Amino acid sequence: xxxxxYDTDVTTWSPAGRLFQVEYAMEAVKQGSAAIGLRSKxxxxxxxxxxxTSELSSHQKKIFKVDDHIGVAxxxxxxxxxxxxxxxxxxxxxxxxxxxxPLPVGRLVVQLADKAQVCTQRSWKRPYGVxxxxxxxxxxxxxxxxxxxxxxxxxxxxxxxxxRWQAAMTYLEPRFENFMDSSRxxxxxxxxxxxxxxxxxxxxxxxxxxxxVVGVGEPFHILDQETVRKLIDTFEIVREDGxxxxxxxxxxxxxxxxxxxxxxxxxxxxxxx
Amino acid sequence: MTKQQANWSPYDNNGGSCVAIxxxxxxxxxxxxxxxxxxxxxxxxxxxxTKLADKxxxxxxxxxxxxxxxxxxxxxxxxxxxHQHNKQMSCPAMAQLLSNTLYYKRFFPYYSxxxxxxxxxxxxxxxxxxxxxxxxxxxxxxxxxxxSTLIMPFLDNQLKSPSPLLLPAQDAVTPLSESEAVDLVxxxxxxxxxxxxxxxxxxxxxxxxxxxxxxxxxxxRKD
Numbered sequence: 215x216x217x218x219x220y221d222t223d224v225t226t227w228s229p230a231g232r233l234f235q236v237e238y239a240m241e242a243v244k245q246g247s248a249a250i251g252l253r254s255k256x257x258x259x260x261x262x263x264x265x266x267t268s269e270l271s272s273h274q275k276k277i278f279k280v281d282d283h284i285g286v287a288x289x290x291x292x293x294x295x296x297x298x299x300x301x302x303x304x305x306x307x308x309x310x311x312x313x314x315x316p317l318p319v320g321r322l323v324v325q326l327a328d329k330a331q332v333c334t335q336r337s338w339k340r341p342y343g344v345x346x347x348x349x350x351x352x353x354x355x356x357x358x359x360x361x362x363x364x365x366x367x368x369x370x371x372x373x374x375x376x377x378r379w380q381a382a383m384t385y386l387e388p389r390f391e392n393f394m395d396s397s398r399x400x401x402x403x404x405x406x407x408x409x410x411x412x413x414x415x416x417x418x419x420x421x422x423x424x425x426x427v428v429g430v431g432e433p434f435h436i437l438d439q440e441t442v443r444k445l446i447d448t449f450e451i452v453r454e455d456g457x458x459x460x461x462x463x464x465x466x467x468x469x470x471x472x473x474x475x476x477x478x479x480x481x482x483x484x485x486x487x
Numbered sequence: 488m489t490k491q492q493a494n495w496s497p498y499d500n501n502g503g504s505c506v507a508i509x510x511x512x513x514x515x516x517x518x519x520x521x522x523x524x525x526x527x528x529x530x531x532x533x534x535x536x537t538k539l540a541d542k543x544x545x546x547x548x549x550x551x552x553x554x555x556x557x558x559x560x561x562x563x564x565x566x567x568x569x570h571q572h573n574k575q576m577s578c579p580a581m582a583q584l585l586s587n588t589l590y591y592k593r594f595f596p597y598y599s600x601x602x603x604x605x606x607x608x609x610x611x612x613x614x615x616x617x618x619x620x621x622x623x624x625x626x627x628x629x630x631x632x633x634x635s636t637l638i639m640p641f642l643d644n645q646l647k648s649p650s651p652l653l654l655p656a657q658d659a660v661t662p663l664s665e666s667e668a669v670d671l672v673x674x675x676x677x678x679x680x681x682x683x684x685x686x687x688x689x690x691x692x693x694x695x696x697x698x699x700x701x702x703x704x705x706x707x708r709k710d
Contacts, residue, residue, distance in 0.1 A: 279570070303570050307563045 225337045236334050236341050239363035243345035246289035248376035248412040249276060251347040252405050253358040254396045257429035258349035260287040261405040263412060264424055277426045277436055281306040283316045284350035285426050285434035289376035291343035298346060319350030323359045323367045331365030345375040351428055382408040398429060403449050418446055498550050498598045499524055502685030503535055504634030505546035507604035508668050509612030509627050509660040513696040516604035517672045518546040521688040531688035540565055541575040543605035544693050548632030550598035557597050560588060578605035582615040589621030596620050600631035605695050612660050627659035634679035634686040641675055673705055680707045
């Protein structure tokens with residue numbers, strides 16, 4: 215995309231019928247570090263790459279619990295994501311207060327999408343610069359939605375957003391049809407492998423990625439580092455046994471060093487608000 | 488021409504009694520399970536006790552519709568707190584929140600007489616007692632509700648510590664053991680049931696300690 219005379223305001227159409235500010239906002243999502251979601255009939259898994267700006271700082275929080283049955287992963291302007299998570303949490307609490315039942319995921323994503331749309335039609339606002347993967351469980355089953363800065367949303371079997379999302383999609387595309395019947399462990403494994411695909415040169419370490427799960431009888435929660443480390447170990451061993459490698463040069467992992475880094479971020483300040 | 492009086496009241500009193508006793512490392516919260524209106528019984532099995540946080544229980548007597556609304560509000564506020572702070576609310580924090588929530592409706596109050604019971608941040612038992620508009624105080628023990636006038640003097644007799652102005656400073660919490668406190672609560676309710684018509688049916692006792700929360704029930708006279 216290049217600068218042109220129709221991209222100054224979100225309220226200006228281009229002659230081709232495009233709103234460039236909205237498209238630029240979607241570019242911001244691609245600049246953020248990767249976030250991936252997969253779902254089966256009973257579980258939804260979110261995984262994301264946690265990039266820290268420097269070795270001295272803590273990692274960005276990209277996965278937020280919205281309610282016991284809903285969680286989100288974001289990519290893009292994480293500040294916008296934080297604000298939207300707060301909105302979603304509020305909506306869930308208010309719905310629960312009025313109806314004494316959990317807010318259906320489909321209702322929440324529509325509200326979120328409508329909120330995003332408002333920002334595409336006001337001259338004094340700008341679109342939210344964050345893509346939101348919404349993972350949730352309700353009476354109609356397990357769901358994964360992607361909410362876009364444009365105000366659009368779609369339901370997905372599996373999806374990846376953020377930088378190098380194509381690498382993760384290349385892994386997911388041939389496999390997604392089987393996800394519906396996947397077990398919880400296989401789903402998490404596939405999520406971790408997809409995350410690994412987006413990290414081209416780096417090793418998959420627990421300090422770099424965060425995984426969260428929601429499922430039938432399992433409220434939304436972020437998996438602790440020990441669990442993730444064991445899972446990474448398991449499938450790394452499986453891969454060394456010669457299962458088809460989508461990319462060459464996978465070094466044998468030495469994840470012992472990752473533990474001290476994990477301990478440092480465990481007590482990270484609750485910078486949520 | 489006499490002043491016109493209201494022929495409808497937004498309030499009703501559903502009766503019942505609540506008690507809470509703080510120990511060195513536990514807290515006992517108890518309430519009867521009778522819900523009445525006027526001289527009629529609505530149900531014999533209504534719980535007046537609710538869990539507000541991991542180590543914080545509230546027992547409320549008065550107008551149960553207001554009590555329910557208050558419980559829902561506090562639960563929602565607790566969820567927000569957990570999202571923001573990444574941890575459960577402590578009992579003293581919840582105590583202040585309840586006070587503020589009650590005073591917020593100073594000019595159309597929650598007809599709810601509350602006792603809060605739980606463990607403070609050090610694991611010691613704590614009890615907070617309230618009036619309908621949020622005036623509160625941390626105490627070693629308290630009772631509220633229709634039987635409180637019968638119960639409170641008895642608790643004073645059994646549990647009252649010497650004046651806090653004396654030296655050396657004495658603990659407000661009772662030196663009784665957990666089982667002794669539970670037995671005291673059972674005795675107290677059996678007595679209150681005899682003379683207070685609104686107290687009876689069944690007694691629900693909740694004990695909060697380091698291991699968690701456990702419930703116990705005891706039958707009371709049904710007349």
